[in-house]
Amino acid sequence: MATSATSTRARVAATLKRRHRSEFLFRAFGLAAIALSLLALATLFIDIVWRARTAFVQTTITLEVFLDESIIDPEGKRDPAELRRSDTQTPIRAALRERFPEVTNQGQRRELYALLSGSAPFLLASRLVREPELIGQRIKVDLLASDDVDMLMKGHISRDLPPEQRQINDRQIGWVDAMVAAGEVRQPFNAGFFTRGDSRDPTTAGVLGAIVGSALTLLVTLALSFPLAIAAAVYLEEFAPDNRWTYLIEININNLAAVPSIVFGLLGLAVFLNFFGLPRSAPLVGGMVLSLMTLPVIIIAARAAIAAVPPSIREAAMGVGASPVQVVFHHVVPLALPGILTGTIIGMARALGETAPLLMIGMVAFIVDTPKGFTDAASVLPVQIFLWADSPERAFVERTAAATLVLLGFLVVMNATAVYLRRRFEVRY
Amino acid sequence: MRTMSVADRTRSGVIAEFPDAAAGTAAKPAAFETRELSVFYGKKQALKGINLDIDKGEVTALIGPSGCGKSTYIRCLNRMNDPIPGCRIEGKVLLDGMDVYAADIDPVELRARVGMVFQKPNPFPKSVWENVAYGPRIHGLAATRAELNDIVERSLQRAALFDEVKDRLQEPGTSLSGGQQQRLCIARALAVDPDVILMDEPCSALDPIATAKIEELIDELSGNYTIVIVTHSMQQAARVSDMTAFFHLGDLVETGPTDTIFTTPRDERTEGYITGRFG
Structure with missing residues (x-):
């Protein structure tokens, strides 16, 4: 009786080691699986947040624009529908030329105009619809920079690249740097991303x-x-x-x-x-x-x-x-x-x-x-x-x-x- | 007698053979009369031709070992077996002479007349007040809020619970103790003013003190209500009931006044069960 009891216990002891090992392995597998999925989730999330972080600010260029009534609202009716379609591009371009008077070459002027987003005149026009009293005044306006300038400011376009491989040339970089030095380039919160619809122009595209x-x-x-x-x-x-x-x-x-x-x-x-x-x-x-x-x-x-x-x-x-x-x-x-x-x-x-x-x-x-x-x-x-x-x-x-x-x-x-x-x-x- | 089959004895046997049991039912008006009641769950027969009268204003205890059909029987009285898939009922159940299973009987109306208390206290997960007010409200028994309050208070008093919960009427019914919950369920049944209260092992989930209170309550309610109680406890049946019916394997073995059943049982199986030789 006693011998059989001892042998039973010995057998139990022998299996015990194996059972403990398999339990340890199972737990280790489980922990590893959880760690792996958490890692994948964290990687995904950090990657998205990292990529998205710069989208929440938008580069703007401050210019002193003379809102010439004879160009914007020649008939002086202040009709909102007319104002929305009004020519705000000419005053903005004039302001750019005024800021960089040394640029006289036609081709270089085009490069200069390209610093601003193509949507900038429309945004200014819709501002004038809201605030028609600004017409005729000389005011400082924050204008949306073009997506290339925006990318340059956010570091997504490398200055080390050979000029023919980047969207923005050395001359343009020089102008941007000059305006940065003068404190005319800012990066405010990109509220437009949450208040605008889709657009072909990335600077004004919103959700x-x-x-x-x-x-x-x-x-x-x-x-x-x-x-x-x-x-x-x-x-x-x-x-x-x-x-x-x-x-x-x-x-x-x-x-x-x-x-x-x-x-x-x-x-x-x-x-x-x-x-x-x-x-x-x-x-x-x-x-x-x-x-x-x-x-x-x-x-x-x-x-x-x-x-x-x-x-x-x-x-x-x-x-x-x-x-x-x-x-x-x-x-x-x-x-x-x-x-x-x-x-x-x-x-x-x-x-x-x-x-x-x-x-x-x-x-x-x-x-x-x-x-x-x-x-x-x-x-x-x-x-x-x-x-x-x-x-x-x-x-x-x-x-x-x-x-x-x-x-x-x-x-x-x-x-x-x-x-x-x-x-x-x-x-x- | 021992040579007779179980079924034979129930149908023609005990009640006919022992006229005093039948005489007891004849003397008082019967609330329920069941005639040749058989219940099948699919192919399995749970009740085999039960003939049993339940007297008005008395407490009738149904006793018997597990699986003998007591709960099935009590659930036939208010048609709680209806929604069970595969459940088939043969025979007749008469409430005050009216066939409970007739086509023109609305089980909803029937259940308003025949209240039920279950094995496990099952208050709604709502306030104490809501629990009691639910029945009167759905049956439209109270025209005003004040009337409804009256019904709730009266029902709780009859269920001997009012003094314990009068300050916590808005607390959830499920926050009460087990015994209080079961009395709340009794109050909920009383609130629709039924003629009959069916109790399916109402004390099996309760401690002895809560059980004693429920038994006391049953005692108080008897006379005003016809009460049918299924119980596993012999002592409980002896304490609370006027009449006792002993079920075994789907048969009604013996029925009669509780004193008689417990002192001089006529059937050997009844004696064996109540003396604890099997069960």
């Missing part, structure tokens, strides 16, 4: 249009998919008979959640645009396509949340004589709400980052104006990022990163909202 487009699109998606998904989930979970048809529907909903998103885009193109003739590039159609995609996600999450409500609560409500609909809407849905909301926001966050289906319905167009309604042509943030990433100008690189940062910011906000809502509505029972 507002895309943000509004995304917001309108997601609003449509939410308004369509949230009530539909809850109705579907409640019916399937609480009322549907347990038969072959329900099973078939369940399988198909699960499969729909796994369908590549571009397929929904094709469906939207064929059905919403071609068959129903809805407007192209519109947030309305974009939202409809995205709700096709998010519906199954929310239905699955909502069903799981509803199934997790303890049966004792249903029995309690039934026991005092609540009708099935009252049981569901007074007790089950409120208790399942945190889970439903979490699923909804995760689905919406996915929709926010979606590009492929929107390409199919024309939301990839170059749209300058901020959309004002659900049927206006619009772009969305991820499509904007895609468009900028495709642009040749060096200055779009930092903007692409900055727009990505904005998109990530929205995703973080949405996920934080999901966590908050879950905490807020969570009921212990």
Whole structure:
């Protein structure tokens, strides 16, 4: 008896070492996996932030411009529509010539004019619409520098490169340096990035249009998919008979959640645009396509949340004589709400980052104006990022990163909202 | 008698053979009469042709080992088995002579007349006040807020809970102790003014002191309400009930006044169970 006990213990001891080793290895693997994914995440994030950092300031050149009424508003009517189209370029060029009187050569003057952004006159004109009293005065104006000057100031164009390989020549660099020395070049916060729409000119390209487009699109998606998904989930979970048809529907909903998103885009193109003739590039159609995609996600999450409500609560409500609909809407849905909301926001966050289906319905167009309604042509943030990433100008690189940062910011906000809502509505029972 | 099959004995046997049990039910009006009640879960038969009368204003205890069909039986009385998939019911359940399973009976209305208290206290995750007010509110029993307050207060008083919770009516029902939660559930059932209260092992999740309070409460409520209580505790059945029915393997083995069942059981299995030889 005693010998057998000792031998049992010896065997246990022998296996113990092996078991401890395998546990150690498993933990080490787990830690390594987590460390690796954190490293990847940190690399991605730091890279984006690093690239984006310079997009939040924009180089401006301060010039003393004489806003000659005879050029800008020769008829003196101060009509806003006329002012918007007024010739502000001539006074600005005159101011540049005044600043560098030594430049007389026609070709060199063109290089001098190229220091300013092509959008600078338009921005000045729209300022004059707001402040027409400035006309006729001699004022100091901060004018947007061209993207090449901006890149030079931000260090993205190297001065060590041979002149033929850079966008900006030695003479221009000399002028910029002279103005820097005189304190005429500044780098204020780039508010325009958040208040303007897309533009071919990187100095004036902003994300507002895309943000509004995304917001309108997601609003449509939410308004369509949230009530539909809850109705579907409640019916399937609480009322549907347990038969072959329900099973078939369940399988198909699960499969729909796994369908590549571009397929929904094709469906939207064929059905919403071609068959129903809805407007192209519109947030309305974009939202409809995205709700096709998010519906199954929310239905699955909502069903799981509803199934997790303890049966004792249903029995309690039934026991005092609540009708099935009252049981569901007074007790089950409120208790399942945190889970439903979490699923909804995760689905919406996915929709926010979606590009492929929107390409199919024309939301990839170059749209300058901020959309004002659900049927206006619009772009969305991820499509904007895609468009900028495709642009040749060096200055779009930092903007692409900055727009990505904005998109990530929205995703973080949405996920934080999901966590908050879950905490807020969570009921212990 | 031992040679008879279990089913035979229930159908034709005990009640017919022992007229005093039947006489007991005849003397008082029956709240519930069940006739040849069989319940199937899919292919499994959970109840085998039960004939049992439940007297008005009395406490009837259903006892028997686990899986004997007591809970199934009590849940037939207010049709709580309805939503269970694959559940099939045969036979008749009459409440004051009305067939509970008739096509024109609305289970919602039935459950307003036949309240239920469950094994585990299951207050809604809402305030104490909301818990009690929910039933009257959905049935439209109170026209004004003041009336509803009255109903809530009265129900809590009847459930012997008011003094303990009168200062915490707005606190969640789930924050009360287990025994208080169960009394809250009783108050919730009382608030819709039912004729019958079904209690499915109401004390099995409670400590002895909370159990004693519930039993005291059952005692107070009897007379005004017909109470059917499923219990695993022999002592509890003996303490609180007027009538006792013993179930075994889906059969109603024996029924009669509690004193008789506990002192002179007629069936060997009843005796074996109450003396603790099996169960």
